[in-house]
Amino acid sequence: MHLVVIGGVAAGMSAASRARRLSRDLKITVLERSSVVSYGACGLPFWIGGTVQDPDSLIAHPPEFFERERDIRVRTNTAVREIAPARHRVLLESGEELAYDRLVIATGARAATPPIPGADLPHCFQFRTWEDAHLLEAFLLERQPRAAAVVGAGFVGLEMAEALLARGLRVSLFDQSNHFLGWRDEWLSAQIRDQLQRAGVALHLGEPVREIREGAVDAVPADVVVLAPGIRPNVELTAAAGIALGRSGAIAVNEFLETNISGIYAAGDCAETHHLLLNAPAWIPLGTTANKMGRVAGANAAGRRERFPGVLGTSILRVCGAAVAVTGLSEPAAREAGFRPVSAAIESRTRALYFGGEAVKVKLIADRASGKLLGGALVGKEGVEGRINVLATALTAGLRVEEFQFADLCYAPPYATVWDPLLIAAQQLLKEIG
Amino acid sequence: MHLVVIGGVAAGMSAASRARRLSRDLKITVLERSSVVSYGACGLPFWIGGTVQDPDSLIAHPPEFFERERDIRVRTNTAVREIAPARHRVLLESGEELAYDRLVIATGARAATPPIPGADLPHCFQFRTWEDAHLLEAFLLERQPRAAAVVGAGFVGLEMAEALLARGLRVSLFDQSNHFLGWRDEWLSAQIRDQLQRAGVALHLGEPVREIREGAVDAVPADVVVLAPGIRPNVELTAAAGIALGRSGAIAVNEFLETNISGIYAAGDCAETHHLLLNAPAWIPLGTTANKMGRVAGANAAGRRERFPGVLGTSILRVCGAAVAVTGLSEPAAREAGFRPVSAAIESRTRALYFGGEAVKVKLIADRASGKLLGGALVGKEGVEGRINVLATALTAGLRVEEFQFADLCYAPPYATVWDPLLIAAQQLLKEIG
Numbered sequence: 001m002h003l004v005v006i007g008g009v010a011a012g013m014s015a016a017s018r019a020r021r022l023s024r025d026l027k028i029t030v031l032e033r034s035s036v037v038s039y040g041a042c043g044l045p046f047w048i049g050g051t052v053q054d055p056d057s058l059i060a061h062p063p064e065f066f067e068r069e070r071d072i073r074v075r076t077n078t079a080v081r082e083i084a085p086a087r088h089r090v091l092l093e094s095g096e097e098l099a100y101d102r103l104v105i106a107t108g109a110r111a112a113t114p115p116i117p118g119a120d121l122p123h124c125f126q127f128r129t130w131e132d133a134h135l136l137e138a139f140l141l142e143r144q145p146r147a148a149a150v151v152g153a154g155f156v157g158l159e160m161a162e163a164l165l166a167r168g169l170r171v172s173l174f175d176q177s178n179h180f181l182g183w184r185d186e187w188l189s190a191q192i193r194d195q196l197q198r199a200g201v202a203l204h205l206g207e208p209v210r211e212i213r214e215g216a217v218d219a220v221p222a223d224v225v226v227l228a229p230g231i232r233p234n235v236e237l238t239a240a241a242g243i244a245l246g247r248s249g250a251i252a253v254n255e256f257l258e259t260n261i262s263g264i265y266a267a268g269d270c271a272e273t274h275h276l277l278l279n280a281p282a283w284i285p286l287g288t289t290a291n292k293m294g295r296v297a298g299a300n301a302a303g304r305r306e307r308f309p310g311v312l313g314t315s316i317l318r319v320c321g322a323a324v325a326v327t328g329l330s331e332p333a334a335r336e337a338g339f340r341p342v343s344a345a346i347e348s349r350t351r352a353l354y355f356g357g358e359a360v361k362v363k364l365i366a367d368r369a370s371g372k373l374l375g376g377a378l379v380g381k382e383g384v385e386g387r388i389n390v391l392a393t394a395l396t397a398g399l400r401v402e403e404f405q406f407a408d409l410c411y412a413p414p415y416a417t418v419w420d421p422l423l424i425a426a427q428q429l430l431k432e433i434g
Numbered sequence: 435m436h437l438v439v440i441g442g443v444a445a446g447m448s449a450a451s452r453a454r455r456l457s458r459d460l461k462i463t464v465l466e467r468s469s470v471v472s473y474g475a476c477g478l479p480f481w482i483g484g485t486v487q488d489p490d491s492l493i494a495h496p497p498e499f500f501e502r503e504r505d506i507r508v509r510t511n512t513a514v515r516e517i518a519p520a521r522h523r524v525l526l527e528s529g530e531e532l533a534y535d536r537l538v539i540a541t542g543a544r545a546a547t548p549p550i551p552g553a554d555l556p557h558c559f560q561f562r563t564w565e566d567a568h569l570l571e572a573f574l575l576e577r578q579p580r581a582a583a584v585v586g587a588g589f590v591g592l593e594m595a596e597a598l599l600a601r602g603l604r605v606s607l608f609d610q611s612n613h614f615l616g617w618r619d620e621w622l623s624a625q626i627r628d629q630l631q632r633a634g635v636a637l638h639l640g641e642p643v644r645e646i647r648e649g650a651v652d653a654v655p656a657d658v659v660v661l662a663p664g665i666r667p668n669v670e671l672t673a674a675a676g677i678a679l680g681r682s683g684a685i686a687v688n689e690f691l692e693t694n695i696s697g698i699y700a701a702g703d704c705a706e707t708h709h710l711l712l713n714a715p716a717w718i719p720l721g722t723t724a725n726k727m728g729r730v731a732g733a734n735a736a737g738r739r740e741r742f743p744g745v746l747g748t749s750i751l752r753v754c755g756a757a758v759a760v761t762g763l764s765e766p767a768a769r770e771a772g773f774r775p776v777s778a779a780i781e782s783r784t785r786a787l788y789f790g791g792e793a794v795k796v797k798l799i800a801d802r803a804s805g806k807l808l809g810g811a812l813v814g815k816e817g818v819e820g821r822i823n824v825l826a827t828a829l830t831a832g833l834r835v836e837e838f839q840f841a842d843l844c845y846a847p848p849y850a851t852v853w854d855p856l857l858i859a860a861q862q863l864l865k866e867i868g
Contacts, residue, residue, distance in 0.1 A: 010852070043786065043847050052788050276842075288845035291852045296840075309840050316844035325844055352477065354486050385849040386820015389841075390827050396841050397831030406730075406743050407823075407830050408710075410750035410759055411722035413477050415819040418444070418725045 001026050003301050004090055004100035006080050006237070008032030009041060010287055011268025012106035013066070014294025019302040020070045026302055029073040029098065030066070031090070036130050037063055037074055042287045044133040045156065048140070049163030055133065083241035085261045102263050102301040105243070105251065106294060107234035109269035109285050114151060114229040118212030124225040127156050136226065145223030146170060151209055152228035153180055155317050158192075160226045161201050162320045171201050172220045176208040181315065183330040183377065187345050187363055191379040192319055199320030231285060233270045246272040248283035255307045257297040265301050267293035274310030277329050277374060277395065278337050284313045312375075314392045316385055323384035327392045328375025331365055340368040344428035348421035350383035352413045358382045362425040364391075364401070368433055371400040376425075387422050401429050435460050437735050438524055438534035440514050440671070442466030443475060444721055445702025446540035447500070448728025453736040454504045460736055463507040463532065464500070465524070470564050471497055471508055476721050478567040479590065482574070483597030489567065517675035519695045536697050536735040539677070539685065540728060541668035543703035543719050548585060548663040552646030558659040561590050570660065579657030580604060585643055586662035587614055589751050592626075594660045595635050596754050605635050606654045610642040615749065617764040617811065621779050621797055625813040626753055633754030665719060667704045680706040682717035689741045691731040699735050701727035708744030711763050711808060711829065712771050718747045746809075748826045750819055757818035761826040762809025765799055774802040778862035782855035784817035786847045792816045796859040798825075798835070802867055805834040810859075821856050835863050 003019050005012045008030045016030050030037065040058040047055045063074035082091040083103070090098045111126040113119065123145075125136040139145075148164040150157045153175035164171045173196060179189045196203060202220070210218055212225055233250040244260040246252035251266040253259055255274065259266050268290035275282035289311050296308040316325035334341035343365045351357030360380030366373050376391045378384045394404050405426040411418050437453050439446045442464045450464050464471065474492040481489045497508035516525040517537070524532045545560040547553065557579075559570040573579075582598040584591045587609035598605045607630065613623045630637060636654070644652055646659055667684040678694040680686035685700040687693055689708065693700050702724035709716035723745050730742040750759035768775035777799045785791030794814030800807050810825045812818045828838050839860040845852050 040786070040847070042845070043788070046788070046847055057788065286845070288843070288852050292840055309837070310842075312842040314842040314844045316846045316849050318846065318848045323849060327842070327844070352474075354477075354480070354491065383820065385844055386817065386823060389820060389843045389854070390823045392842050392844070393824050393827040393833075393838075394831065396837065397828065397833050399827075399831050403743070403830065404827075406726055408744075408746040408748040408761070408826050409722070409823045410748045410761070410819055410826070411476070411720070412750045412752065413474070413480055414752045415750050415757060418722050420823070 001101045003028045003102045005030045005104045007106035008037030010290035011294035013038045015104045015298030016072045018295045018298035022302040031078045032076045033079045045159035045163045049166040105266040106268045107270045109231040112230045147221045149217040149222035150226045157228035174204045178206045184332045188377045195319045246281045250283040265297040267297035276310045325388035326377045328395045342368045342432045346425045364425045364429045366401045435535045437462045437536045439464045439538045441540035442471030444724035445728035447472045448725045449538045449732030450506045452729045452732035456736040465512045466510045467513040479593035479597045483600040539700040540702045541704045543665040581655045583651040583656035583659045591662035608638045612640045618766045622811045629753045629756045680715045684717040699731040701731035710744045759822035760811045762829045768808045776802045776866045780859045798859045798863045800835045
């Protein structure tokens with residue numbers, strides 16, 4: 001029995017490792033197009049920003065580790081040309097054919113190419129892969145640019161703005177939207193814009209970039225440009241093989257993460273997953289989801305029958321020193337899904353002032369009809385990750401605001417306030433629901 | 435309509451303030467035996483320890499504030515001698531009688547008196563009230579003791595051990611039990627003992643103190659002794675008035691926090707509350723519960739009909755620099771309640787090392803029969819408060835381990851790991867459940 005995994009980063013290596021833990025007999029091969037596997041791609045912006053000193057420290061394990069410790073064959077620099085499901089074969093770029101019994105597709109996503117004139121100039125860099133990061137770092141070291149432009153204000157764009165500021169560059173941030181994180185929420189967007197502006201990022205939001213020239217983006221000086229216009233799933237191989245895509249354009253999978261072709265699984269950024277609140281497929285490519293899906297796909301490829309329940313789109317990122325986190329549905333998304341969203345936003349404090357407590361802002365969203373929590377967002381210098389996870393847990397369980405308002409959360413002066421900001425927001429939200 | 439509240443700290447002032455927000459017409463009087471109201475009693479150990487510079491900063495509002503801003507009459511230094519429910523009267527120590535229409539009893543708890551010879555010597559101090567703290571502080575300043583003994587290793591005892599260490603004293607901690615926080619859990623107790631020992635606290639656990647003399651507790655030198663043998667509810671007034679007590683000895687209340695006498699409510703440390711997992715009354719006196727109960731009792735005294743759902747006993751405290759937190763049932767408590775507890779304990783990391791991530795230890799407990807989570811404990815230098823709250827939320831919702839194991843918790847290198855320690859523990863626990 002031969003399990004072949006295409007892609008050796010988060011989902012792929014999780015799948016291979018889990019399959020090995022569940023089965024000693026399986027032959028397992030991972031095919032990775034690039035030269036590295038099992039690295040923390042999410043850490044790359046922090047190498048550019050200087051927090052991570054050595055990028056090699058982001059590599060969890062070298063390929064040899066998997067061979068030696070887990071009996072997993074890892075073939076780097078190995079691109080796949082074609083999947084032939086009828087013959088249970090994978091055809092490599094080299095011409096070699098590989099027979100498989102089970103296949104896990106973890107081809108990830110790639111940076112979209114923005115249709116901006118000049119985006120292919122040599123001072124323009126994408127920022128997605130290990131190689132991308134090394135190309136940018138080399139340019140920054142050699143050319144010592146003074147002014148940077150970041151085009152695209154998604155996760156990568158926001159993290160790169162902070163990283164380039166930390167390196168002492170002047171930073172301008174461009175996005176055709178005024179909003180962030182796909183939330184279309186003016187309250188949240190205003191917090192993020194405020195955070196960026198106070199850190200000194202020049203904002204050019206709400207209109208598309210027209211042109212990149214040497215030394216400038218539109219009329220704004222820029223010696224180096226980071227292109228972060230979003231990502232799209234790597235699905236060319238699978239589409240050609242007759243593996244069905246979902247409406248999002250990513251690979252469609254069932255709750256066992258199996259594609260429309262029996263024995264072929266997909267996991268991570270190349271695949272759709274189930275949205276727990278929309279109760280429908282969604283494409284929300286995130287590192288934590290990729291690891292979880294990889295674990296489940298690997299188990300099922302090894303003969304188990306595990307369900308991946310789905311996601312809420314919980315995410316967090318640092319924006320110039322403040323944590324910004326969301327989970328569940330924004331108000332527009334809730335409305336589009338047929339809910340009647342109602343919200344409340346409050347500002348409170350994480351801990352007593354004498355323990356260095358910080359301001360924290362909370363927005364909660366619920367459905368007026370059912371009283372169920374639908375989503376929330378937090379912004380603050382501390383205590384954001386724990387609270388967004390509390391909210392994610394409440395959403396996982398389908399709690400109503402009324403059930404959540406008296407949640408028995410912990411209190412002691414070094415760690416919390418008597419009334420947690422989440423509960424204050426819940427009480428405010430109950431008033432709004434009426 | 436006259437609402438009288440007996441007790442002006444957490445539960446009492448919450449009740450009075452909520453009643454006022456809901457009703458402009460109500461006449462509200464708070465009777466407080468001591469000279470201060472509305473102070474953060476939980477902050478007092480941190481004044482002794484030096485984090486809080488000025489104890490007055492722990493007073494949320496002076497009595498005049500409530501009179502002026504909320505039209506609440508606050509009578510300090512006013513002790514109640516008797517409650518006469520048949521006549522709707524409260525008799526004060528001064529002889530004065532006060533008529534009430536609704537009564538909220540928030541008399542709190544007091545330090546138990548340990549039956550130890552010598553516990554009444556002048557170098558022995560209880561540590562419960564504003565006055566207690568001031569007496570101890572004055573002694574520390576005047577006598578400059580070098581060696582302290584803390585008798586009792588509950589919340590107050592553990593916090594006082596840290597506070598006295600921070601002031602430069604040698605500290606010995608005594609308790610007749612080897613365990614902490616009522617958890618009877620060797621895993622948890624070992625973590626706490628280890629933390630105390632590494633900080634330099636001399637432990638004398640597992641046998642009762644026989645005698646306190648001037649300069650020593652048993653054979654251990656001690657120039658000052660803090661007695662923290664636990665607390666008991668202040669129920670003398672209510673018992674004499676025919677207000678029923680529960681099996682714990684605290685005041686019995688229904689879900690509206692009403693006592694057996696219509697129109698008389700009880701809230702905070704003097705009252706029982708509902709335990710969500712035991713589905714039975716329990717006495718778990720904590721500041722956060724007192725505030726919540728006060729809010730509900732005040733609302734109902736003002737004519738509403740709000741339910742207080744109950745508690746899980748979630749608590750956190752700092753033990754010599756590390757956070758220790760519990761929620762739900764320990765294994766012995768779960769067994770006694772008829773569950774079949776099974777547990778898993780793991781050690782993991784809060785964040786990437788390059789972001790200063792810390793070790794965190796997690797124990798999760800579930801019921802083998804139903805697969806439901808029953809409780810958990812965490813120990814670590816960061817990220818404990820957020821995770822115990824996630825767990826408390828999962829317990830509130832009655833989640834099964836299987837439902838929790840893929841919870842969509844947040845991830846980004848500055849804030850979290852891809853697999854949250856809680857999820858790693860959940861996966862381990864699933865294996866134990868089998």
